[in-house]
Each structure stands twice: as structure tokens, then as C-alpha cells.
Amino acid sequence: MNPPITGALRKxxxxxxxxxxxxxxxxxxxAGLFPPASLGMLPAVTNYDSYLRSDYSWMLGRFIVxxxxxxxxxxxxxxxxxxxxxxxxxxxxxxxxxxxxxxxIVEFKALxxxxxxxxxAVVESVEVKAESxxxxxxxxxxxPRQLAAYFETPLAGHESECIDAxxxxxxxxxxxxxxxxxxxxxxxxxxxxxxRLCANAKVPFKATAGLHHPIRSVHRLTYQPDSPxxxxxxxxxxxxxxxxxxxxxxxxxxxxxxxxxxxxxxxxDSKGVVWRxxxxxxxxxxxxxxxxxxxxxxxxxxxPVDDLRSxxxx
Numbered sequence: 361m362n363p364p365i366t367g368a369l370r371k372x373x374x375x376x377x378x379x380x381x382x383x384x385x386x387x388x389x390x391a392g393l394f395p396p397a398s399l400g401m402l403p404a405v406t407n408y409d410s411y412l413r414s415d416y417s418w419m420l421g422r423f424i425v426x427x428x429x430x431x432x433x434x435x436x437x438x439x440x441x442x443x444x445x446x447x448x449x450x451x452x453x454x455x456x457x458x459x460x461x462x463x464x465i466v467e468f469k470a471l472x473x474x475x476x477x478x479x480x481a482v483v484e485s486v487e488v489k490a491e492s493x494x495x496x497x498x499x500x501x502x503x504p505r506q507l508a509a510y511f512e513t514p515l516a517g518h519e520s521e522c523i524d525a526x527x528x529x530x531x532x533x534x535x536x537x538x539x540x541x542x543x544x545x546x547x548x549x550x551x552x553x554x555x556r557l558c559a560n561a562k563v564p565f566k567a568t569a570g571l572h573h574p575i576r577s578v579h580r581l582t583y584q585p586d587s588p589x590x591x592x593x594x595x596x597x598x599x600x601x602x603x604x605x606x607x608x609x610x611x612x613x614x615x616x617x618x619x620x621x622x623x624x625x626x627x628x629d630s631k632g633v634v635w636r637x638x639x640x641x642x643x644x645x646x647x648x649x650x651x652x653x654x655x656x657x658x659x660x661x662x663x664p665v666d667d668l669r670s671x672x673x674x
Contacts, residue, residue: 379628380673381418382646383599388664389421389451389566389657393429395540396582397659401429405436408448411661416674419665421655422484427452427461430468430483437481448481451510451657454488454499462486462502484508487534487568492518493525500529510534510566515550519557527561532654537598538570540582542590545570548618551593552601552611559606559652567656571595572663574671575623593618595656595664596626600633603648604640613638623671 390411391397392404399407408423425433430452437448454461465483485508490496496511503509512534513522526533535554538545546554558565573579575594580587601609601617609617617635620626627634632641658664668674 379630379632379642379645382642382649383596383633384419384668385649386419386421387595387599387649387655388419388661389424389655390661391424391568391657391659392661393425394657394659396584399659401432402436402439405433405440407661409440412446412448416661416665420661422449422451423481424451424453424487424657427454427464427486430464433481434468449484450481451485451487452483454486458488458499459502462504465507466504485510487512487566489513490522493521496522496525496529496531500531503531508532512536512568515546515554519554523554523557523561523563527563531563533558533563533565535565535567536569537567537593537656542581542588545590545593548615549611551598551618552605552614555602555605555614555653556611559602564652564654565602566654567595567598569657571598571656572658572660572667574664574667574673576619576621594620595658598656599649599653600626600635600640600645602653603645604635604638606648606652607640607644609638628673 390404390408392399392407393401405423411417411420452461452465465486469483486503487510488499490499490511490513496513499511500509509531510533511522511526511531513519515535523533535551536544536546537551555565570592571594573592573594574596576592576597577594578589578591581590597618597620601614604617605614620635625635632639632645634640665674
């Protein structure tokens, strides 16, 4: 059993309004196809449909799908009664042949965006791994400008050059914040450096992996009974640290915020959020969520929601 998160979030009676809305709105992109959940296409599509119909649909972002599986996605979508639903927003992952994947996306957008029963889906963004600035520049030329493009670059000492290349292309960055083994979780210093580089270059970013829980805490790394446990970053830590950094918070404090394990240290009220003596007004959070700290991918939507409810934030 996972140890409990220390403390409880403190909030005023008026907090369930702008502060929570702007912080959590469309924050979670659903990645049920990916580890550790690794669901089949139909179960993942069915889950996303149920989340869209839930009381917490306002927190749900895009459905993440490999570009090579768009036909499979469309078949699964066609099995759901979606006649009255709004079009789904998709984020398509490019694989080892990005040219072929872009062709699939263009075909999907042009010919296959509507299922036979009235449901529809639109590819709004793509995500792709890039090992170098040259990779960024090359792939940026083949990705249509109408698609938001997120480039995942390794946190291996070349972040500055890659983020500069992303900025020159007018695209977005992606950071891996966890995985199925402990070594996949970047330390606070490296993660703060990534966020600061993006802020300085005015590059929006999203995160992926390892952010199932709101506050930094120890959890099993997979859903297997014999899974080892590890210290995971909290998505509240990350998506509060980002606007703080964007507003000029020094590195030491930002690292301490990322490493904060007490939910009671976060005080929510109708004006914003306070951590220790640092206040973040809700309009600053709103601006960051709109143009800077965009979203994170999670293979679970229920875990983040359940944890937020247990902390009294929802």
C-alpha cells in the first residue's frame, strides 16, 4: 500500500472557483494505451468516452494515440454511441518514420475524422522524440503548421540547444518526468532547468509519465503486484513550479517546491495559491496554463481525480 500524502490542502470556502479551474482545466491528456496501463484500443477509447461524460470532464485534455494506430482508433471510436458528443481532440505520437506518420495524419484529418455513427475526432497536435537540434529543425519542416508540435528532447546536458531550436521553429517542448523504473525520473534540479530554459525561450511545454499523483510522494512504479516503489514528482508541484519560475522564482526555491511532500504547505484561496511565503495569483496561473505549462500525459485519469478529491481540492 502506498504511504499517505502528508497533510491536507488548505483552502478557503471560495476556492472552488477560478483558482482550481485555471490550474486544472484540460490539464490531463489521457494516455491509457501506454505503460504502465497498456490498455487495448477499445478499453482506452471507452474509458476516455466515460471521462468526457463525467463531472470532471473539464480536467480532461486530448486522447493520445500513436499515428500508426489511427485506423485502429477510428474502428474503436465507431463502436461507441457518440452521435451527440463533441469532436475528440487527439494528440498523435510520431514513430520512427515521421514522414509516413504525417501522411497518415493528413489522411485521417481529410478522410477519416468521422465515424459512421456521428462521432468524430480531430488530430490537434503531434508529439515526437528529437535527439538533437538538427532533428528538431528537420522534423519541424514536415509537420503541418496547423498542428501543435511537441518535441521530446533528452535531459542529457543538451537541453539548451534543443530548446533554442524549438523556439526558432515556433514549436513546443516535451519533458519526460517519470517511467517504469526509478532512473526515468529526473531530479528536481534538471527539471527546474528545463522549465527555466523553456521560460527564457518562450517555449510552451507539456510533461509525460510519472505524474499520476498531485503531490510528490512514494508509489509503486507500475501496476504489477511485485512492482518496486519510488519517489514520484507531483503534478501540482510541477504545474505550480512552472508559473512560479516563469514569473521569476529563483532556482533554489523552485527546486524546493518540486520536492515539497506536504500538501498542507499549499494554501488555496480565491486569489490564488500560497506556498510558504510565495503567492501565485490565479491570473498568473491562467496565463501560464494558456501559453506555457500546457498539460501532462497520464495513463490514468481516475488516479489524479481520486487523489485530488481525497485532498479536498475537488
